[in-house]
Amino acid sequence: MITWMQRHKKWLVITIWISTIAFVGAGFVGWGSYDYGKSSGAVAVVGDRKISVEEYQREYSSLYGQYARAYGNQFNQEMAKKIGLPEAAVNLAIQKNLILSYADDLGLTVTDEDIAKELVKMPAFIKDGKFDKELYIRVLTQNGTTAVAYEKSLKRDLLLQKVESLFDINPSSNEVNNLSKLLFAQDDLSIQILDPKSIKIDYDDTILRDYWNINKIKYMSTNSYELAISKLPFVTVSPTEDELKEHYSKFKTDYKKEDGKIKSFEEAKDDMIKVLSIKATKKDALKKYLALKKDEMKFDATTVIFEDKLPFSAENINEIKTATVGDVLKPFEGTDGFSIVKLIKKIDPKPLAFAMAKDMVKADYLDIKRSEKINNIAKEAMKDFKGEHLGFVSRTSIDKIKGLNPNEAYGFLNKLFMSKEKEGRIDLGEKVVLYKINSSKLGTDTTTQEKSVKDILLRLQKEELMTSLIKNLENRYEVTSSLDNKE
Incomplete structure (x- = not known):
């Protein structure tokens, strides 16, 4: 996202x-x-x-x-x-x-x-x-x-x-009318939809292994880190009513609703207890951090973790990446408590074994082979293109494009009316649509659309x-x- x-x-x-x-x-x-x-x-x-x-x-x-x-x-x-x-x-x-x-x-x-x-x-x-x-x-x-x-x-x-x-600015009625006719032009269209998922590709482990052997460099592990880790789960504090009131009087602007307004004391109670619990745990975590840094305590465990599997925030992961071997890092706050981490070793990426890379190898191999087949099918089909005749379509004829979901249909029509070619192919992620424009005409009854077209024209001109x-x-x-x- x-x-x-x-x-x-x-x-x-x-x-x-x-x-x-x-x-x-x-x-x-x-x-x-x-x-x-x-x-x-x-x-x-x-x-x-x-x-x-x-x-x-x-x-x-x-x-x-x-x-x-x-x-x-x-x-x-x-x-x-x-x-x-x-x-x-x-x-x-x-x-x-x-x-x-x-x-x-x-x-x-x-x-x-x-x-x-x-x-x-x-x-x-x-x-x-x-x-x-x-x-x-x-x-x-x-x-x-x-x-x-x-x-x-x-x-x-x-x-x-x-x-x-x-x-x-105020576009003239002639400008709006001409743009409306252009935006709502129609093409008499024939299409053929090619879906790679419908194409069967034969393969076995021997074929995939051969492909992996040639392309090993594509399938590398991420950086990994040997870490010593100690964890402190959040403690639950039970502040008195007076302590909560004192805290609220100092920090009430920190407790806001979605609309930005400050929560009342009663509305903020649970949030305040949570904040005070985190503060109490952080205090203990800092004490333990100093003891671990001075070798007065031992870490809970040592483990090797790939960079993309580190269970910390992006900011904390960056601290690990930029740390020097031997560094003990200040406590990381997580969803269930604090973690204190010592960097023992940085391990460079290396080629993944076939067993670990197999799923990625399979996906890449199938994509390549299906793409090759799609290209061959499309090349042959365009020699004497027939396709399914849809009649006249406009930019809004999403429901006429069977075999495509609404987003794909919208994308296809948008690209179609931007294309200068009368026939060809339009790629939509996985699917490919072959098309032939048999004839074209400008939009006719565009009166109902002219207000929205005028708004668009005003915005574009002003921008x-x-x-x-x-x-x-x-x-x-x-x-x-x-x-x-x-x-």
């Missing part, structure tokens, strides 16, 4: 030229995502504008919230770092401040009246049909911010909107304009970022 998210990160980011007025109750979650030192420091400087840690955190929280809503409990801080969300938040803040610097040069401003007009429209601050100042202050306090900070961020957003309004503007502004204003100094 991480790879997919990295590939599709761009569409989850709220682009700067779209109005981004913060919605109270969802936009002030402070995850402590990146260590930029003191909160008064600048994350980056764009022209004469400084990007504060607070502003960076706002962008990070917004992006994090998008992924959290899309993936639920699967998404966490570790995954956010892997896909580069902290860097994306910094870059987003820089791009916004390039636009804001441009607004400064144009002499655009946001008045107190502009801010007031926006505030009185926000449902979060409305009581009995009108803006309520006490409710406004209370909601902001519950979300860990102040009126000054919130109105400052609101002012930035309104200024961005003013720049955005300078690029308002192109704003992307060009940002590139120009990057050469106009000096940008320095503390991210450049981080490893």
Whole structure:
């Protein structure tokens, strides 16, 4: 999932030229995502504008919230770092401040009246049909911010909107009509679907072993590590009511609901006990770590583990990979307790024995042979292609493509209407579709689609304009970022 998210990160980011007025109750979650030192420091400087840690955190929280809503409990801080969300938040803040610097040069401003007009429209601050100042202050306090900070961020957003309004465009009805006809063009189509899974390949252990002997270098073990390990399961503490209340008064902002609001004392009780149990166990683990480091205690066991089987977090695995032989590493927190690890030996990759590599060898051998057969079948079929005649299809004719699931059909039709060839093959992961376009025609009755087409055209034109503007502004204003100094 991480790879997919990295590939599709761009569409989850709220682009700067779209109005981004913060919605109270969802936009002030402070995850402590990146260590930029003191909160008064600048994350980056764009022209004469400084990007504060607070502003960076706002962008990070917004992006994090998008992924959290899309993936639920699967998404966490570790995954956010892997896909580069902290860097994306910094870059987003820089791009916004390039636009804001441009607004400064144009002499655009946001008045107190502009801010007031926006505030009185926000449902979060409305009581009995009108803006309520006490409710406004209370909601902001519950979300860990102040009126000054919130109105400052609101002012930035309104200024961005003013720049955005300078690029308002309105495609002509002729442009929309012509694009609609093109997007909803239809092809009279014949196809043949080839599925490698339906192709039988004969093989036995002798054939697979011969293939393995030739390709041994492809089937290597991962790095492995000889480790001495001691474990401490989590202890269960039983704090008094007074101790819990004292803890809650100091750390209540750490206990938040999914919507970002702080949990009540009763709601946070179980979480607090868990946190205190982890702290107590960590204290014991640190004592044991010092004793093990001084050889005053013995490790529980010694074992050799392949890198891809290490039962630790990615951060902890990296500590093992970069450690020096003989190092005793500080306790690793896991799902059931803490582990203290000593690196005894690093073992380089080596070719896997046939028995260990057999499943991978079989899969590769079958893929290659099936691919060869598919290519031969496709080559012969295209000499005098007949296929199944589907009649006229458009980009939306997913149900007409029998033998493909909806995702495959969508992918095929999308590639078909992007292709310049009247006949050929389209690869869809495992399956291959041979096709022949017998004739084509432009879309006719596209009236019902023209609104969505106009929206698409507006978005594409505005994105192109704003992307060009940002590139120009990057050469106009000096940008320095503390991210450049981080490893």
